[in-house]
Amino acid sequence: MFAGLAGCVPWPHHYLTAPRIAGTIVKAGQPVAGVRIQLADVMDESGETASTAKKLEVVTDAQGHFTVGPIRRFAWSAHVPVLTVTLNTVPWGLRLSTDGQSFRAGWLSDPTLFGEVLNVPVVATCDLNAASKSSVIAGYKSLVGNGPCTLTAESKK
Template structure:
C-alpha cells in the first residue's frame, strides 16, 4: 500500500474512533419556559435573563453568553437554550456528561437592576438538561435553596422553582 493511502486510512480510523477534533455545539444553559408573578398576580413586562456562567453573587461572568426576554401580559416567558461552539475529540466510550453547571436566571422589573431568579450552585457537578425546564418565579418570595425535581445535583437559590418538563 502506498504511504499516502496508509496515512489516509490512519486518519479515517482515528476519525471513526473519535480521536480527531470535530466541530460541535454543546449545551451550556437549558431552554426555560415559565411565569413571573408577584403575590399571585402576573408581572407583565418583567425582564428575564438567562446566562450560561454566573458567579456566586449572581452576576454574569466575563465572557458569559446571555439571552434576555420580556414577559408577556400574563407573565409568561421562554428563554434559551444557550450553546457554545467547540472543537473537541468525542470518544463515546470515554465521554462524561458531568460538568459544572454555573447557569442561572436573573429577574428585573425595570430592565436595569437584576436580582437572582435561580442561581445554580457553581461548586456542584451535574448536567445541563436537554429537556425544557419549567420555572415559576414569585418576586414576592424570599430566595431559597431548591433542587430541580429528579436531578439532585442541580441545586440553586432564588425565588424561582424549577422542574424538568415531563414528556407526554
C-alpha cells in the same frame, strides 16, 4: 489503519450550557408584565454574570409568561466513546429585573457542584414576593440552586 484514527479526529459541535426555560412571573398571585428575564451560562454565587458569559434576554408578556434559551457553545473535540464524560460545571442562572436596570437572582445553579445541564425544557414559577430559597430540580439531585423561582423539568431522565 485509518479507521482507528477516525475516532480521534476533532470535530465541531455545540454543547448545551443553559437549558430552555419557559415560565411565569407573579407577584401576590398576579402575573407581572414587562419583567426582563436574563438567562446566562456563567454566573457567580451572587448572581453576577461573568465577562465570558453568553446571555439571552426576554421580557414577560401581559400574562407574565416568558420563554428563553437554550444556550449552546461551539467547541472542537475528539469523540472517543469510551472516554466521553458528560459532567460539566453548571453555573448557569436566571435573573430578573422589574426596573429595567438592576437584576436580582431568579434561580442560580450552585457553581460548586458538578452535574449536567438539562437537555429537556424546564418550567419556572417565580414569585417576586418570595424570599430566596435553596431548591433542587426534581429528579436531578446535582442541580441545586437558589432564588425565588422554582424549576421543574418537563420530563425526567
